[in-house]
Amino acid sequence: MRRDLTHDGPTHDGLPGDGLPGGPDTEHTRSAAAPPPPGAPRIVGIAWGLLILNTLGSAGAQTIVPLPRSLIQMVTMGSLVAAFALALAVNLRLRVRASAFLFLLTLLLVPSVISSGHLESGFGALFRCTRLALFVGTLWLLSRWWDGDHTFVRHHIRMYFAVLASVAAGLLVSPGAAMPELYGGRLVGALWPLTPPQIGQYAAVIIGLTVLLLLGRRTDRGNAALVIVPALVLLALTHTRTATLGLLIGLVLAIGSLVLTSAAARRFFAWSVLLSVVAAVGFNSALQAWFLRGQSQENFSNLTGRAKVWNALLAAPRTASEQMFGAGLGDKSFGGLPIDNSWLAVYNEQGLTGVALVGAIVIVLGGVALLRPPSIQRACALFLISYCAIASYTEAGLGDASPYLLHLTVAASLLASPAAATPPPAPEVPRRRTPQWARKSEVI
Template identity: 40%
Template structure:
């Protein structure tokens, strides 16, 4: 009893509701900034100019809110953010001599502001209340809420693209819906296994994340969740009975379901495609081959030709590695690889626990998804995922002060 009465309060919880609210709003603005507005059918159509202004202007709102949360502009040294800064500077330099000077420089400027906001939020790294993870999950849950509302209001419109679930209140393609659902699903399961979230609440979140993940028919997200959950769960095996039981049940149940429903699973995975189309990753390999055959000066090969819409000859690249090579050259590819390697090394040396497990899940998921999706070389929800992972792998700086 005396120990409980004399326990030192957690300094992370003394920052005040106002600070936490400002951080949450700033993070939500960053999430809005990476929700690219596409010209697709929606329940309430907005002009392209208005939708783009809302998303692109959100980074300025995030900057203002981050300054209010951190009025002294105090930043915490972070090698992870330093690498993102190098990536932003390289993108800016390459954009200045790009053939599409205005658009490339504009995208590079947005990336610089994006990284500046992350620097201002670096004081939240290492918090024991995992503030950035909570705000990230809350923001993604709000986005998924719009997907659910859109599917209930206009189901025909929501499943108009190859019977795959998409956002129609705000235009969100099925691959991104799957990404948000996958992150919520994996983090909810891990927090439950670590006894940080109650069973009913975790079960509800898992169910509400699993349904859209299946409805999007996105193979990359499913594979990413399975691989990332396996790696994250193995990091918790020692000392967590619930984790060991969950792995046994999930492994046995998954094997039985795969054996009983092999035919429906095959149909779901193929999505009506032929085996050749599936092997060519829905035409992605054709674009990657065209990029591999590209001949350009050594300067562009090293530094790229500036930030673009991550397409090649009008076709989507759909690979973070190939898109980064096109836009930022081998320098960008090297920095991107260094970011992922740094986070993996930090996870290896970090103490076992929920922080390391969730961080491993986010990093491994991004690695798997980077093969067939873009985002690691430019402002995107993938960079926000990695930022959350980095914040969890930093030891609490306030706790180290005498």
């Protein structure tokens, strides 16, 4: 049979579209065989940044340009509404990932609503319940993009690095306003009202995560140094003991989970131990002075007056309802003084039910992390969980919309199993049309 010279197909012996180079269906076949993994849209990162802005708070040091508290609250609450709207716009089909963490967080709304409904804490309690519900709803909508990768870790580092950049800018513009005598010369936010514990927390978290990404070769040394070095300087200027201890202990646990499988983790651990011993011997007096912050032994032993507030809170009379469900969401204070303890703050506002739910959240995340095989994702999750557990002793926030819940959310996203890839559809093989003469049988 004569070859048709006008045929557009390949000149090899294979059929058109069989995937060999030069076929008209080569590009389609290649893309169908290895579809690119779907990434999180840019809107997801913007929504995450708005959630971080919402949790920055409105109380802090005096800024260079005085900002009315009502304006700050309008910005923070507006950012939460915008984050929910963006998350809903990008996830209109309401596809969410099943998560025990988010389920327990949603259950935490029950004691919050029950206790706040009595209005013992005023209408502000109902407002805070609405905020918490909107916060949890946004996390549910964003859970669609939890893939066990470092997507939310990178969003976390970038946004908090931007916050620390504003702190550094305030320090350069007005050193006196950034390190006021009211806070004992500790670093505060001069452009946006941020307290030393807040700055220390943000610096410690991004330092720990960046170190782990560097050990896992998820970033290079130049980018890591750009984040770690300034953050370390800001952490030192805040004199925040809780953040420093959380960073050190969290890194020890996280890197310890990698020691048996990572040579880089073993080298880093060995050098860290060596440098710590040298620093402890050579700079003992300077480290002790930094740690005590000029406080007396008595003031240090009662945790800067926190123990007095805790004893008064535990000794206060409570009804059976208040003991089970709390007195309603408030400003994490008792008798006009900050509680500065997540567990006692939850007990005061959400009762024993809230304490049980928050404890279940930490235990579930920690248990899942320990059962996972060694990996950088697991190490980052262990760091965040251990940091939040340590900071919960002297910081409040585990029972309400706060940076600590965002840290735990990042840990939950790292522990999520990757979504099963949908098998690509098989390429349709073109059907050959049988000529008319071949359909009729001839009788010879």
